[in-house]
Amino acid sequence: MLVKFKVFDKQLKIVREVKNIDYENSEILFYSDNNAEKKDRCSLDVFRGFDDVIFMMSTGLIDKDGAEIFEGDICYWEKSGFRGIFTVSFGTESLKWIADSNCKFNNLGDYKDYYLKIIGNVYEGSQLYQE
Structure with a gap:
């Protein structure tokens, strides 16, 4: 079973789907906006440490x-x-x-x-x- 996560970014005060989890460096990567699936729009990647987010499991x-x-x-x-x-x-x-x-x-x-x-x-x- 694949476990999916969203995170609440404490700094930006937003909830976003997680793009990648780096357990070795205790960092996560997510898109800054909700346009990640739209190929014609640019979306900034955001890196945060585990302490800077709250994990939300599916x-x-x-x-x-x-x-x-x-x-x-x-x-x-x-x-x-x-x-x-x-x-x-x-x-x-x-x-x-x-x-x-x-x-x-x-x-x-x-x-x-x-x-x-x-x-x-x-x-x-x-x-x-x-x-």
């Missing part, structure tokens, strides 16, 4: 729009007239991805048949992350 789940759900994402869910919002985190006691809120289910895998939509993350534009 859960392997996909939302209704086909976006991959990562640790730290805030998701809206709905099923059979019930709805709610949760934050995705990894439960160190249960060793499972969990929906961190007052929802009925704690195991994120229980939401795979629900309508899920990523509506943000806990880092960008949020008062939840304070340095």
Whole structure:
């Protein structure tokens, strides 16, 4: 299984997909903007040390729009007239991805048949992350 990461850059205050991880030098490489897939646009590479970013690991789940759900994402869910919002985190006691809120289910895998939509993350534009 391929493990994918995003990072929150503490300096630029942005979340970006990781292009490369250099474990030997404790550095990561990511694009400075979201135009990395567009061949006609130039995108600057950014190098950061591990201490300068917060890693966000993929859960392997996909939302209704086909976006991959990562640790730290805030998701809206709905099923059979019930709805709610949760934050995705990894439960160190249960060793499972969990929906961190007052929802009925704690195991994120229980939401795979629900309508899920990523509506943000806990880092960008949020008062939840304070340095």
